[in-house]
Amino acid sequence: MDNRMFYRSPMGELNLVIDLDEDTIIGIGFSSHQAITEPVTDYEQEIYRQLDAYFRGELKEFDLAFFATGTVFQLMVWEELMKVPYGQTISYGELAKRVGMPKAARAVGSALSRNPVPILVPCHRVVGAKGQLTGFAGGIDVKQTLLNLEKQK
Secondary structure: OEEEEEEEEOOEEEEEEEEOOOOEEEEEEEEOOOOOOOOOOHHHHHHHHHHHHHHOOOOOOOOOOEOOOOOHHHHHHHHHHOOOOOOOOEEHHHHHHHOOOOOOHHHHHHHHHOOOOEOOEOHHHEEOOOOOOOOOOOOHHHHHHHHHHHHHO
16 A cells, blocks of 8 residues: 655655555655645654654665666666765766766666656766756755755765
C-alpha cells in the first residue's frame, strides 16, 4: 500500500510517496500542497528525522530505503551520482564519462530529469560544464538552496 506524505522543507513542501508494505520511498516531488502530514509509522518517523537532520546540515548521507525504476542507462547514471560526495558537484559531461559514455551529457541530463527520488539521489549536485546551474525538477532556486545548504556544512 502506498502512502503520500507532505514534508515542509526550507524550500517548500516535499511530496513523499512511500510503499508502506516495503518501508521504501518510491517518489519525492516538489509540491505546493498546504497540508503537512505527521509521520505515523516508525519508518515515516525515520524519514522525517533524517530529512530534518539533512536540512539542518547534520546529515550528509541518507540511510533510507528507496526504490527507483528506470532504464539500464538511467540506473547507471543514478548509481554513479550517488558517489558524488555531499557538498560537491559534478558536470553532466563528467558524469557521462563516469558511466562510460563520454559523449552522452544530454542523455545524462535526461536521465536525471526522470529521477523519482531527488535529494536521496542528489541530482541537484550536477551542474553545467562551466559550473552554471541548469535544470532541476524543483526549479533552479531549489537547486541553489540545496547546494548552498551542503556547502555551509
